[in-house]
Amino acid sequence: MAETTLGEVMAELAGLEDPKAREVNGRHGDDHGVNLGKLRALAKRLKTQQELARRLWETDDTAAKLLAILICRPKAFERDELDGMLRKARTPKVHDWLVNYVVKKNPHAEELRLAWSDDPDPAAASAGWALTAERVAKQPGGLDLAGLLDIIEAEMKDAPDRLQWAMNACLAQIGIEHAEHRARAIDIGERLAVLKDYPTSPGCTSPFAPIWINEMVGRRHEK
Structure with missing residues (x-):
C-alpha cells in the first residue's frame, strides 16, 4: 500500500464515518466521526509516508489531520511549518496529538x-x-x-x-x-x-x- 493516493485514503476515511463516534467526539470538541482505534489501524497499515501526511493535513479535514500526525515523520518538519500547523490545528484532539506525537519529537521543540x-x-x-x-x-x-x-x-x-x-x-x-x-x-x-x-x-x-x-x-x- 506504499503508493496509496490521497483520494483513496480520503475515501477510506469517509467509509469509516460513524454517527455514534461523531456524537462522542463532538462532546469533546472534535468534529469527526472516525473511531480512533480504526484510525490507528489504518495508520499502521499505511506506515510512515511523509508526503501523504502533508497532503492529508492540507485537506483541513479533522480525521485526515489525525491520520497525518500518525503517519508523518516528526523530525522532518521545519520550525515555521510546525508553528503554522499548530495554528491550524483547531480541534482539541488534533492540537493534543500534534504537540505530543510530533512537536515533542522534533529538533525545534x-x-x-x-x-x-x-x-x-x-x-x-x-x-x-x-x-x-x-x-x-x-x-x-x-x-x-x-x-x-x-x-x-x-x-x-x-x-x-x-x-x-x-x-x-x-x-x-x-x-x-x-x-x-x-x-x-x-x-x-x-x-x-x-x-x-x-x-x-x-x-x-x-x-x-x-x-x-x-x-x-x-x-x-x-x-
Missing part, C-alpha cells in the same frame, strides 16, 4: 516551547506550557521552576480552558518531580482550586493538582 509559552494565542500558549511540563518531568536543567510557579500562581485561575489545563499539568509535574517545590505547588493548587470539581472516572487520577501530586508521589513510595 525547545525553540517552539520558548516562542509559544507567552504567545497571545491561548492555543499556542497551551502548547508551550505542555512542552514546559514535559521538560519539568524529563529535562528540568536550566528551568526556573520557582519562576514558573510564580506565573502559574498569577495567571492560571483566569486562563482560557486549554491553557489552564496545560498550566495545571505543569504545576502538577513540578510538585511530583521536584520535592523542594512540592509544598508550594500543592498550596497553589489548593488556593486556586482549578479543576477541583472535575468529574473523574473510577480508577483514574483526578487532574486537581494536589490530589494528582499526592497520588503520584505516593505510588513511587509504594514501589
Whole structure:
C-alpha cells in the first residue's frame, strides 16, 4: 500500500464515518466521526509516508489531520511549518496529538516551547506550557521552576480552558518531580482550586493538582 493516493485514503476515511463516534467526539470538541482505534489501524497499515501526511493535513479535514500526525515523520518538519500547523490545528484532539506525537519529537521543540509559552494565542500558549511540563518531568536543567510557579500562581485561575489545563499539568509535574517545590505547588493548587470539581472516572487520577501530586508521589513510595 506504499503508493496509496490521497483520494483513496480520503475515501477510506469517509467509509469509516460513524454517527455514534461523531456524537462522542463532538462532546469533546472534535468534529469527526472516525473511531480512533480504526484510525490507528489504518495508520499502521499505511506506515510512515511523509508526503501523504502533508497532503492529508492540507485537506483541513479533522480525521485526515489525525491520520497525518500518525503517519508523518516528526523530525522532518521545519520550525515555521510546525508553528503554522499548530495554528491550524483547531480541534482539541488534533492540537493534543500534534504537540505530543510530533512537536515533542522534533529538533525545534525547545525553540517552539520558548516562542509559544507567552504567545497571545491561548492555543499556542497551551502548547508551550505542555512542552514546559514535559521538560519539568524529563529535562528540568536550566528551568526556573520557582519562576514558573510564580506565573502559574498569577495567571492560571483566569486562563482560557486549554491553557489552564496545560498550566495545571505543569504545576502538577513540578510538585511530583521536584520535592523542594512540592509544598508550594500543592498550596497553589489548593488556593486556586482549578479543576477541583472535575468529574473523574473510577480508577483514574483526578487532574486537581494536589490530589494528582499526592497520588503520584505516593505510588513511587509504594514501589
